[in-house]
Amino acid sequence: MNAVLRSPHVSAVSETTQLGASRRRIADRIGDLGLRGLTLIAALVSVAVLGAIVYKVFHLAHPAFSRFGLGFIADRTWDPVHKTFGALPFIYGTVVASLIALLIATPLAIAIALYLSELAPKGFRGVIASLVELLAAIPSVVLGLWGILVLGPFLAQHLEPWLHDNVGFIPIFGAPESTGSGLFAAGLILSIMIVPIIASICRELFLAVPRELEEGALALGTTRWEMVRGVTLPATRSGIAAAVILGLGRALGEAIAVTQVIGSGTHITRNIFGPSDTLASKIAASYQGADLLEQSSLLYLAALLLVIGLVTNLIAQIVVRVFDPLKGAAA
Amino acid sequence: MSAATPEISLRPGGRLRRRLIVNRCMEAIGTAAALLAVAALGLVIVSVGVRGAPALSWHFLTTPPSLFGGAGGISSAIVGSLLIVGVATALALPLGVLTAIYLTEFASRRVAAAIQLVLDVMNGLPTIVTGIFVYGLIVIGSHQKAYAGALALAIVMLPVVARSAQEVLLLVPATLREAGLALGVSRWRTVLGVILPTTWSGIITGTVIAAARAAGETAPLLFTTSIFNPALSTDVTKALPNIPVLIFTYSEQPDKVLHEQAWAAAFVLMLFILAASLLARGVLARSQRRLRP
Numbered sequence: 001m002n003a004v005l006r007s008p009h010v011s012a013v014s015e016t017t018q019l020g021a022s023r024r025r026i027a028d029r030i031g032d033l034g035l036r037g038l039t040l041i042a043a044l045v046s047v048a049v050l051g052a053i054v055y056k057v058f059h060l061a062h063p064a065f066s067r068f069g070l071g072f073i074a075d076r077t078w079d080p081v082h083k084t085f086g087a088l089p090f091i092y093g094t095v096v097a098s099l100i101a102l103l104i105a106t107p108l109a110i111a112i113a114l115y116l117s118e119l120a121p122k123g124f125r126g127v128i129a130s131l132v133e134l135l136a137a138i139p140s141v142v143l144g145l146w147g148i149l150v151l152g153p154f155l156a157q158h159l160e161p162w163l164h165d166n167v168g169f170i171p172i173f174g175a176p177e178s179t180g181s182g183l184f185a186a187g188l189i190l191s192i193m194i195v196p197i198i199a200s201i202c203r204e205l206f207l208a209v210p211r212e213l214e215e216g217a218l219a220l221g222t223t224r225w226e227m228v229r230g231v232t233l234p235a236t237r238s239g240i241a242a243a244v245i246l247g248l249g250r251a252l253g254e255a256i257a258v259t260q261v262i263g264s265g266t267h268i269t270r271n272i273f274g275p276s277d278t279l280a281s282k283i284a285a286s287y288q289g290a291d292l293l294e295q296s297s298l299l300y301l302a303a304l305l306l307v308i309g310l311v312t313n314l315i316a317q318i319v320v321r322v323f324d325p326l327k328g329a330a331a
Numbered sequence: 332m333s334a335a336t337p338e339i340s341l342r343p344g345g346r347l348r349r350r351l352i353v354n355r356c357m358e359a360i361g362t363a364a365a366l367l368a369v370a371a372l373g374l375v376i377v378s379v380g381v382r383g384a385p386a387l388s389w390h391f392l393t394t395p396p397s398l399f400g401g402a403g404g405i406s407s408a409i410v411g412s413l414l415i416v417g418v419a420t421a422l423a424l425p426l427g428v429l430t431a432i433y434l435t436e437f438a439s440r441r442v443a444a445a446i447q448l449v450l451d452v453m454n455g456l457p458t459i460v461t462g463i464f465v466y467g468l469i470v471i472g473s474h475q476k477a478y479a480g481a482l483a484l485a486i487v488m489l490p491v492v493a494r495s496a497q498e499v500l501l502l503v504p505a506t507l508r509e510a511g512l513a514l515g516v517s518r519w520r521t522v523l524g525v526i527l528p529t530t531w532s533g534i535i536t537g538t539v540i541a542a543a544r545a546a547g548e549t550a551p552l553l554f555t556t557s558i559f560n561p562a563l564s565t566d567v568t569k570a571l572p573n574i575p576v577l578i579f580t581y582s583e584q585p586d587k588v589l590h591e592q593a594w595a596a597a598f599v600l601m602l603f604i605l606a607a608s609l610l611a612r613g614v615l616a617r618s619q620r621r622l623r624p
Contacts, residue, residue, distance in 0.1 A: 139547020
């Protein structure tokens, strides 16, 4: 096809006057080059933005980096009074909050996607699918507002005391906070945010599984669940993994909603009901009113967050591109 | 023979029965999960509606926030948000569409794949990092500016606009391109005169969705245009009040009146976003019907 597209001058034959033809040819040459150049510049600008972000954020983090070095990552004290800063409590908070979110969201999202692709009545499908996608359209700040004022009190009065009383022998279910703010609330809010992301990718994956494969399984006498377990899920495994990693990337980087519900704390606690902070929420919560050294330490946190975000997204995108078993079938 | 009763029961027993029961359970779990997600959506929307709607009034929409708490409005925040999102869209739309045209019309397969990867990675970056980037670029050593916030939002919107424009451009049948070229129309005239016009509705849909998402983004604005300045203003070279930061700041205060205002502002924001997404969805459905005969 490209060979055809790249010879735009065939028509010149039909041109009557040689002069008009050549003038038009020149105009077209300029137009082609111009559009190509313009779009190329736009594409390069888009790419350059990512490079500029990486450069600038590392540059901003440099003062704290030269002072604390890589030891910053493993240091567990964050003490503005004594001027010692370490990232470990926030890395811990980020990991735990994201883990809670993934543990809740992954099975839920896969179940929703299966319902939407295999079970839901035809006329109903579109409605439920767009409702699930609307969930993704709720701004994080609104979800956070709901998290502090509605979910928090509910957790503090009902769910957390109940879990503490009944399964409190597991140390992570410690004493609840009176406000309900903490890692657990943050994990719940994050799970609401990432369920629609994972579910909508998984739904597309499941719909792309070749019909013949699924029908073949059904014709062999499997139940619908056995078909899902034997055909649909194995065929889409890597895609599901990528969807989960994308959800993880979103959970790791969410700042606003987490800041609102996590309660803010600088200690590593086993108790998931306790207040904590993630990398992103610490930056959002503390930047204003911090002195210069703390500010640059916060920018160091931002650089760490950038690295984590880049790595998770890159992994997810590569998994999608390299291990896509449906690529051949869907095309 | 007539007295013989059938020995084989038609009811599933043993293993098959267990398999059917497992199947039923799994189907029930799937249905329950979908209901749970819809219920969560309903809960949030109802909470915002119930708490936000009563505080909503003409006064609330047309008064700027009051300086010392108490019953103000959000007029300047609405104006600020519209301006910031408008400028962001004006930056992201042309850049995104041109990038998409490069990807579909000019780039070689390998270059296109690389640029797409960059766009997808950019789309997943924590938005607070984008905010920090613009803060370091423009705000540091100076003061907060609304156009800095708009730039940060534009960076957040760019990959969404570019990828969705690319998707609609790819939907344009190859026959249209070939017809243009076969008639001797040059490449750039084909792109601008034949291909792009068929995709406008799709591109607008993508842009509206991106703008709706950007309208609720708080993190990129936190370091760029969040200084409390309630006065009504349209000067984008100073920090402008805006809805997301207002909700965020109010929600962090231990003040019932401010919470009420935050709910009402959230209600306004949600109405705007829902209306925009529904509109975009409608336009998209129409354009897809037209492109896929």
